[in-house]
Amino acid sequence: MKSLIVYVSVEHGNTEKVAKAISEVLGAELKEAKEVDPHALQNYELIGFGSGIFFSKFHARLLQLVTEMPQSSCKAFIFSTSGFGKTDVHEVLRKELEAKGCKIVGDFACKGWDTYKLFKLTGGINKGRPDENDLARAREFAKGLGT
Numbered sequence: 001m002k003s004l005i006v007y008v009s010v011e012h013g014n015t016e017k018v019a020k021a022i023s024e025v026l027g028a029e030l031k032e033a034k035e036v037d038p039h040a041l042q043n044y045e046l047i048g049f050g051s052g053i054f055f056s057k058f059h060a061r062l063l064q065l066v067t068e069m070p071q072s073s074c075k076a077f078i079f080s081t082s083g084f085g086k087t088d089v090h091e092v093l094r095k096e097l098e099a100k101g102c103k104i105v106g107d108f109a110c111k112g113w114d115t116y117k118l119f120k121l122t123g124g125i126n127k128g129r130p131d132e133n134d135l136a137r138a139r140e141f142a143k144g145l146g147t
């Protein structure tokens, strides 16, 4: 299956680590969102979309790419790293991808080193995350995508 992982990882490279782990399992191409022509997304059967979470949203660059993406019948999955490491913040992107015609086949979240505001004073929270356990979970997630 022709697969692509599109990510944005601007803070500490947290999401990039997860994106790489997943892409290695899938044998997928790995691209930063700014390298991707939205129309080229039509060439892939499976696409993963991921970034850090900022004020409960995916990075604006990733959301913009999805807005510009043409209607598609691809399979898609969503992943993120964040202070909380929860998937509940995926809902808006999930709906946007579904509105584009994509079938969501999974989502993955883990904690990432977070130095937002006051956290910075003490070196941040989740230092060292994603760690080897998180990346092992990401690889298991990728295997479960059944490609």
Ligand SMILES: Cc1cc2nc3c(=O)[nH]c(=O)nc-3n(C[C@H](O)[C@H](O)[C@H](O)COP(=O)(O)O)c2cc1C
Pocket (backbone or CB within 6 Å): 008, 009, 010, 011, 012, 013, 014, 015, 016, 051, 052, 053, 054, 055, 056, 057, 081, 082, 083, 084, 085, 111, 112, 113, 114, 115, 116
């Ligand atoms: C300005 C700012 C806002 C953030 N907002 C949230 C948030 O709403 N929820 C959360 O769980 N983490 C939040 N974080 C933490 C980031 O999502 C986390 O550090 C993420 O792993 C960064 O990913 P990256 O290194 O791939 O860019 C925020 C961080 C920054 C700098």
